[in-house]
Amino acid sequence: MIELAVTTAGAMQALGERIGHKCRAGDLVLLVGDLGAGKTTLVQGLGLALGVAERVTSPTFVIARVHATASGLPNLLHVDAYRLGSALEFDDLDLAADVDESVTVVEWGEGKAEQLARDYLVVRISRSDIGVDETRRVAISAVGSRWTLSDLEVLARA
DSSP states (O other): OEEEESSHHHHHHHHHHHHHOOTTOOEEEEEETTTTTSSSHHHHHHHHHTTTSSSOOOTTTTTTEEOOOSSSEEEEEEEEOOOOHHHHHHHHOOOOOTEEETTEEEETTTTSSGGGGSEEEEEEEEOOOOOOOOOEEEEEEEEESOOHHHHHHHHHOO
């Protein structure tokens, strides 16, 4: 696991870009954090790295959105599991067919989306305890063998 401080929305987006540049088809990234922590901002950066042309917004009300990417890159499957109560409800979305060909990012996915892949990244974002401070604490950990410690260290470099 690596931990870093992210001081601005632009820096959160840049972290997302670094993650996106390392992703390939079949990758799963779970985002954990409170409302307003910066999860969607991170996905916007990931989308930039994959060449998503449209604006990336939270799919809270549609639950899942597939974004087309630049030629030769996997699509971005962006899921918001906030309104889903369990892994069973998540499973009902039937995302398995899209996962193998996409980079799948699931906001609020902890405890719901892990069954989509054997290997995945978990990105935990927490807000600063200081009222007006934009600093976020980010912890990135890997499950499985897909992501190495050196991969995580590259993600931590600003």
